[in-house]
Amino acid sequence: MTTKFGVDFLKAVAGYMSQNGSHDSIIKCFRITGGGNGRCIGEFTVTKDHLNTHGGLHGGFIATLVDNVTTYALMSKESHPGVSANLHVNYFQSVKEGDEIILDANTLKAGKTLAYVDCVLTRKFDGTVIAQGGQSKFVKITGGGDGKCTAEFTVAVEHLNRAGGLHGGFTATLVDMVTTYALMSKPCHPGVSVNINVNYLKPAREGDDVIIDASLLRAGKKLAFLECELRHKKDNSLIAKGGHTKFVDFQ
Structure with missing residues (x-):
């Protein structure tokens, strides 16, 4: 597939997510072989690092694969990656070190607030299904495209600092993700962060509805510059304003 959200896009997303030093780096063995338009296909070879104490493929590793690969599939549908609302995996067949495994993830439905994606893992040499999973993802993006993204959320207790206001670190995370x-x-490679800055202007409390509006100011050959504002939905008052510079030269 040669569309802008095809295989090259999927490879860029997978490369970024598996090389950023987070938990996602444990699936850097996964190689994308096809996909686009809501689908992601790839494979990996089982190594000792993927095994449980009984010598079989670790259930937690399979769940991480299902989580990430279904997210790649969703993003190729021109949807943002969202956050998991439900993740499930059924384990059918054991595999051993050296086995080659194929994953095929498909977006079943992508609505305004929820997306549903499933995934099948098969052993390459005989086509045996070893596991099947899927997830529902919360994707409340309200607008965007062509370098813009608008989203909203309701402040919950887990978003607060000890003083009962919106946590500064959580705000910075939102600036990071929504500008990306x-x-x-x-489209553009998601890049890696060079600089993130946030100015905190007004508090937000539990139950407040917050709108996030991010825009791409300029994308050059090496660097991209973005800005982001968080506002109270009820009166449009400015809560925080941030900026994000990203290195995007991964050709």
Whole structure:
């Protein structure tokens, strides 16, 4: 597939997510072989690092694969990656070190607030299904495209600091993620962060509805520059304003 959200896009997303030093790096063995338009296909070879104490493929590793690969599939549907609302895996057949495994993830439905994606893992040499899983993802993006992304959320207790206000670290995480979604809508490689800055202007409390508006200011050959504002939905008052510079030269 040669569309802007095809295989090259999927490889860029997978490369970024598996090389950023987070838990996602444990699936850097996964090689994308096809996909686009809501689908992601790939494979990996089982190594000792993937095994449980009984010598079989670790259930937690399978769940991480299902989580990530279904997210790649969803993003190729021109949807943002969302956050997991439900993740499930059924384990059918054991595999051993050296086995080659194929994963095929498909977006079943992508609505305004929820997306449903499933995934099948098969052993390459005989086509045996070893596991089947899927997830529902919360994807409340309200607008965007062409370098823009608008989203909203309701402040919950887990978003608060000890003083009962919106946590500064959580705000910075939102600036990081939503500006990245805006960048990828151009489309552009998601890149890696060079600088993130946030100015905190007004508190937000539990139950407040917050709108996040991110825009791509400029995307050059090496760097992309983005800005983001968080506002109270009820009166449009400015809560925080941030900026994000990303290195995007991964050709």
